[in-house]
Amino acid sequence: MYELFFQEFNKKVALTPEEQDVIKQYLTPKRLRKNQYLLQEGDVCKFIAFIEKGALRQYSLDENANERIIQFGLEGWTISDLYSFLTGEIATYHIDAIEDCELVLISKTAHEELLLKVPKYETYTRLQITGAYIAMQRRLTSVISSSPEEQYSGFLTLYPDIARRVPQHMIASFMGLQPETLSRIRRRISSK
Amino acid sequence: MYELFFQEFNKKVALTPEEQDVIKQYLTPKRLRKNQYLLQEGDVCKFIAFIEKGALRQYSLDENANERIIQFGLEGWTISDLYSFLTGEIATYHIDAIEDCELVLISKTAHEELLLKVPKYETYTRLQITGAYIAMQRRLTSVISSSPEEQYSGFLTLYPDIARRVPQHMIASFMGLQPETLSRIRRRISSK
DNA sequence: CAAAAGCATTGACCGAAATCAATGCTTTTT
DNA sequence: AAAAAGCATTGATTTCGGTCAATGCTTTTG
Numbered sequence: 001m002y003e004l005f006f007q008e009f010n011k012k013v014a015l016t017p018e019e020q021d022v023i024k025q026y027l028t029p030k031r032l033r034k035n036q037y038l039l040q041e042g043d044v045c046k047f048i049a050f051i052e053k054g055a056l057r058q059y060s061l062d063e064n065a066n067e068r069i070i071q072f073g074l075e076g077w078t079i080s081d082l083y084s085f086l087t088g089e090i091a092t093y094h095i096d097a098i099e100d101c102e103l104v105l106i107s108k109t110a111h112e113e114l115l116l117k118v119p120k121y122e123t124y125t126r127l128q129i130t131g132a133y134i135a136m137q138r139r140l141t142s143v144i145s146s147s148p149e150e151q152y153s154g155f156l157t158l159y160p161d162i163a164r165r166v167p168q169h170m171i172a173s174f175m176g177l178q179p180e181t182l183s184r185i186r187r188r189i190s191s192k
Numbered sequence: 193m194y195e196l197f198f199q200e201f202n203k204k205v206a207l208t209p210e211e212q213d214v215i216k217q218y219l220t221p222k223r224l225r226k227n228q229y230l231l232q233e234g235d236v237c238k239f240i241a242f243i244e245k246g247a248l249r250q251y252s253l254d255e256n257a258n259e260r261i262i263q264f265g266l267e268g269w270t271i272s273d274l275y276s277f278l279t280g281e282i283a284t285y286h287i288d289a290i291e292d293c294e295l296v297l298i299s300k301t302a303h304e305e306l307l308l309k310v311p312k313y314e315t316y317t318r319l320q321i322t323g324a325y326i327a328m329q330r331r332l333t334s335v336i337s338s339s340p341e342e343q344y345s346g347f348l349t350l351y352p353d354i355a356r357r358v359p360q361h362m363i364a365s366f367m368g369l370q371p372e373t374l375s376r377i378r379r380r381i382s383s384k
Numbered sequence: 385c386a387a388a389a390g391c392a393t394t395g396a397c398c399g400a401a402a403t404c405a406a407t408g409c410t411t412t413t414t
Numbered sequence: 415a416a417a418a419a420g421c422a423t424t425g426a427t428t429t430c431g432g433t434c435a436a437t438g439c440t441t442t443t444g
Binding site: 060062066068070082083086092119122123125126129130132133134136137138139140141143144145146150174175176 | 252254255258260262274275278284311314315317318321322324325326328329330331332333335336337338366367368
């Protein structure tokens with residue numbers, strides 16, 4: 001249990017077996033079936049979720065109730081509405097499962113106690129959020145500076161696993177495009 | 193010296209005078225005149241810069257050599273090409289001064305030694321990057337889910353100080369638009 | 385297995401942003 | 415003070431994504 005979680009943790013900061021046992025006590029497993037939600041807009045986000053298995057998406061709804069996907073999550077990644085989690089304000093994002101999922105949840109109190117009790121947990125958290133920041137900055141750069149063709153090609157090479165497992169209209173939403181537009185972009189690319 | 197830096201630091205984690213003295217030894221002041229650069233694409237980013245005074249912009253160049261501004265920095269903020277700083281790879285962003293600036297630089301070795309010697313520095317860093325992550329996520333959401341009008345209005349209310357101090361064509365670049373387009377959007381908004 | 389739902393594609397049309405070009409204003413430089 | 419550079423605005427035209435609508439294929443569900 002929690003194999004992947006500790007594997008990723010140890011990649012960032014090596015843990016002793018004892019530390020690992022302490023951390024284990026603060027973790028909660030959760031299964032989610034495809035299409036079930038983990039977080040709904042309007043609720044407070046009560047946890048950080050590490051993905052052991054499966055795929056999820058985090059999105060908000062625009063004025064026309066279109067889904068706008070801000071992030072995908074696959075195994076080994078972490079997903080949460082961090083702002084809501086940290087401040088206790090209601091969430092502005094939805095999170096739900098694209099495939100059946102196995103998650104590891106860290107509640108707010110668990111998070112706070114781990115920060116106090118296990119110094120390496122703080123390091124893990126810092127490195128984890130740093131990686132997420134860099135990935136998001138790269139994405140934002142791509143969105144504001146590339147043509148949709150380039151953006152899509154970049155996405156395919158950077159995240160081939162997502163492209164394989166996720167329906168195309170969600171990738172369109174991730175890119176801020178309509179499904180029809182992405183379809184046409186794909187045709188344009190393949191005809192080159 | 194370093195007043196604002198320690199003010200912001202203490203807002204996140206309270207320091208004793210002794211800790212403050214230790215940290216001070218790792219900081220380097222730097223002045224930058226308007227239009228001078230702090231980082232050029234192709235160089236390795238050697239520091240994290242805290243802004244005591246002034247304004248900077250971080251941008252990349254697209255295929256037509258258009259500037260695409262990924263981030264502005266005002267006093268109290270931190271600016272760096274984190275990916276380059278952490279990995280030692282060459283930078284993909286430029287950073288230069290929009291106004292005369294006073295900066296506080298933290299070099300890579302200073303950063304690493306501070307992480308080891310001063311536990312609160314790690315906490316500061318963690319909170320700092322978390323805030324940056326949340327701000328960037330909010331921005332990305334706005335870019336992919338709002339109309340340019342809404343995006344610009346949101347920008348004005350969220351960052352009125354930037355709007356006041358930075359030329360309009362840079363704000364256009366920040367929004368991923370051409371200057372002409374932003375000008376027309378402004379007219380549309382003001383005629384309502 | 386049949387019906388329904390979800391999904392990708394294509395076409396026609398419309399609207400909005402990009403592009404090209406020109407103008408006038410303000411700020412900077414000499 | 416004059417010249418140059420930087421900047422915002424406006425107009426005309428083109429390009430490209432959005433919207434509406436229809437079709438066929440695949441997957442899910444009862």
